[in-house]
Amino acid sequence: MRALVVDHSAAAHLSLVEVADPKPAPGEALVRVEAVSLNYGEVKGAADPKTPDGTVIGWDAAGVVVNAAADGSGPAEGVRVVTLGGAGWAELRAVPATLLGVVPDDADLGAVSTVPVAGLSALHVVRRLGPLLGRRMMVTGASGGVGRYAVQLAARAGAEVVAISRNPDQADGLRALGAHEVHTDPAAVDRPVHAVLDNVGGRQLVDAFAALQAHGVLVSVGRSSESNAVFPPEALQGDEGRHDRSIRTFFLLRNPATDFSADLAWLAAEVATGRLDPGIRWRGPWTRYDEAVQALIGRRLHGKAVLDVG
Known part of the structure; x- marks a missing residue:
């Protein structure tokens, strides 16, 4: 072959x-x-x-x-x-x-x-974040493969999606997928978010973490920036408005015995019918x-x- x-x-x-x-x-x-x-x-x-x-x-x-x-x-x-x-x-x-x-x-x-890497990663992180109905969720690297699926799935779960894309030309397309806000940088977001799916790492991860509200969680999925995430000391201060925030890592194949067959079939059907772009x-x-x-x-x-x- x-x-x-x-x-x-x-x-x-x-x-x-x-x-x-x-x-x-x-x-x-x-x-x-x-x-x-x-x-x-x-x-x-x-x-x-x-x-x-x-x-x-x-x-x-x-x-x-x-x-x-x-x-x-x-x-x-x-x-x-x-x-x-x-x-x-x-x-x-x-x-x-x-x-x-x-x-x-x-x-x-x-x-x-x-579907496999991008769709499954987005689906499993959105599930990991728990109920999103009426909550704000940020997606960095939103115009990439995982990011686009995450924006759509989070919006369907009822989240108010805050999409981050360094290319401002992507704004209209991301809004069409379900994003409520589109910014070029997490530092520009002026209201706290409940959760973050981060595809970028580096400075964007640091700024996205700063946007988390109390008890919020950031899940690190990708590191496309290929740069270090350096936190200033005050970033980890657990004051009243930012208490008990966390950063979690993610690896799709963390368990070789995981059965992805049902999720792959569901995602494929959603793409086939046009419900996922x-x-x-x-x-x-x-x-x-x-x-x-x-x-x-x-x-x-x-x-x-x-x-x-x-």
Whole structure:
């Protein structure tokens, strides 16, 4: 089969080459991949000198089951699925039943391929924050993959969403997704928030934490700024208006035994019916992977990039 593999001699640190087909374990289905979506973290990982040449990467992929799992778990042959894993940028991938969700027959597999990392991360953080009805929630990096899903899901949960995007051109689009306020910096927010989903880290994390009200929580999901979060001493002062605030870390695959199948199927159905907008900003055949990678690395994409395989 063909796959995109790490190649540090190439400009995008990737090459499209022939590799051996995967050999599914008894609890894994073999999926023919039809579309993949790119995440900034995995693209950066491909450029890391520590990642060996020849490594097949890729977390998000959607396609069709060509061989059902031998142990009887998961969907049958011919079923369309969205999958999460570690080697998705290939014509075939082996996936355990817990990391794939059934996709509606009429769904655009390219749109659905954006769901695994971005959609699941947003969904699980919004759930972790508890009841949001009537409460203010901030989302930093709101125009990115996780951010866009978080804005929509939080708004549907009844939150008053405060979206942060460094690009002011994103304001109208974020309001259309459900944001009540849009700012370019958390420091510009003049009313406290109950919760924060932070995708940026660095100074934005510090300023977002300062916006938390008493008993508020900030969940750190991403660190796209790649800069340190340095807190002045007064930032941690627990006075009357800022008592008992907390910062929590998040890692989607914190428990390898987690069954994401139902959540993946639900998110895929929401995207397929148009109730969730995946925010695809670049799409093309996977032979043009270098264009998509350069757009992500250059921070020219505010949303998702999708490659159609085959």
